[in-house]
Amino acid sequence: MLVCDNPISLASHVLGLLDTNMATPWHNLSTFCRLDHKKGFTVYEMEYGKSLWKLSEENSEFTVLFNETMDGDGRVTMKALLEECTENFEGLNTLVDVGGGDGTSAIAITKAFPHIKCIVYDLPHVVTNVPQGSPVEVVGGSMFDHIPKADVVFMKLVMHDWDDEDCVKVLKLCKEAIPSREDGGKVIIIEIVRGFSNLDLERETHIFFDLAMMVYMGGKEREEHEWKKIFTDAGFTDYKITPLGLRSLIEFFP
Numbered sequence: 132m133l134v135c136d137n138p139i140s141l142a143s144h145v146l147g148l149l150d151t152n153m154a155t156p157w158h159n160l161s162t163f164c165r166l167d168h169k170k171g172f173t174v175y176e177m178e179y180g181k182s183l184w185k186l187s188e189e190n191s192e193f194t195v196l197f198n199e200t201m202d203g204d205g206r207v208t209m210k211a212l213l214e215e216c217t218e219n220f221e222g223l224n225t226l227v228d229v230g231g232g233d234g235t236s237a238i239a240i241t242k243a244f245p246h247i248k249c250i251v252y253d254l255p256h257v258v259t260n261v262p263q264g265s266p267v268e269v270v271g272g273s274m275f276d277h278i279p280k281a282d283v284v285f286m287k288l289v290m291h292d293w294d295d296e297d298c299v300k301v302l303k304l305c306k307e308a309i310p311s312r313e314d315g316g317k318v319i320i321i322e323i324v325r326g327f328s329n330l331d332l333e334r335e336t337h338i339f340f341d342l343a344m345m346v347y348m349g350g351k352e353r354e355e356h357e358w359k360k361i362f363t364d365a366g367f368t369d370y371k372i373t374p375l376g377l378r379s380l381i382e383f384f385p
C-alpha cells in the first residue's frame with residue numbers, strides 16, 4: 132500500500148500526515164485537553180496562530196501537499212464507491228463536488244459516469260490546482276457564502292472538518308442548491324459513521340480520525356444520531372446510510 136506506483140497507494144496520504152505542518156500540532160493535544168479548549172482555539176491554531184485553511188491560503192506548497200494527502204485516501208475510497216454504489220449515481224445529470232480540492236473525486240465520477248456534468252467547487256486558491264483540460268467545470272468560492280446549483284451536492288470528508296453549527300449552515304445552502312426530492316435532489320456525503328463497524332481495527336481507526344479532526348480543524352467524527360440531528364436541523368426530511376468499508380455513503384433528501 133505504500134509503494135507509489137500501486138494504483139491504490141496510500142503513500143501520499145502517509146507522507147502528508149507526517150509533514151511538519153500536520154504532525155507538530157499533535158504536541159499541543161495534552162495542553163489543549165487540560166486547559167486551552169476553554170479558550171476557543173483549535174489545537175492547530177494554538178501551534179500556528181491560524182487555521183489550517185488560512186495556512187493553506189498563504190502557502191501554495193502546503194496546499195499541494197494537502198491535496199495530495201487527500202488524493203492518497205481518495206484513490207482507495209473512490210474506487211470502492213464507484214464500484215459498489217453505482218445505483219446511487221443513477222438518473223443524475225449534474226453534480227457539484229463541494230470542498231472538491233484538486234478535482235480528483237469529480238474527475239473519477241465523470242470518468243465512471245460520463246453523462247454526469249460535474250462541477251468542482253472549493254476555495255479559489257485550491258481550485259487552481261485542478262489539472263488543466265480536466266472534464267469538469269471549476270468554480271472557486273466559499274461554501275459558507277454560496278453553493279452552485281446541481282441535482283446533487285457531493286461532499287467527501289468535508290463535514291467532519293467542522294462543528295455542528297457550521298455543518299448546519301453549509302447544509303442549509305446545499306438544500307437551496309438542489310431540486311426537490313421528486314426531481315432527484317439529494318446531498319451525498321462520504322464520511323465515517325462511528326459505531327457502524329464491528330471490526331476492532333475500523334473502530335480504532337474511527338477514534339484516531341476523530342482525534343485528528345479535533346487537532347487539525349476542530350471537527351469530529353459522528354455517530355448516526357449526531358448526523359441525524361445535523362440533517363434535521365438543516366431542514367432535510369430523510370436519510371439513508373450505505374456502509375462502505377471504513378467510511379459510509381450517506382444520502383439525505385430535502
Ligand SMILES: C[S@@+](CC[C@H](N)C(=O)[O-])C[C@H]1O[C@@H](n2cnc3c(N)ncnc32)[C@H](O)[C@@H]1O
Nearest residue numbers: 201205230231232253254257272273274287288
Ligand atoms: C479534508 S479536505 C477534502 C477534500 C476532498 N473532498 C477529498 O475528499 O479529497 C476538505 C476540503 O474543504 C475545502 N474547504 C475548506 N473550507 C472551505 C470553504 N469555506 N468553502 C469551500 N471549500 C472549503 C478545503 O480546501 C479542502 O479541499
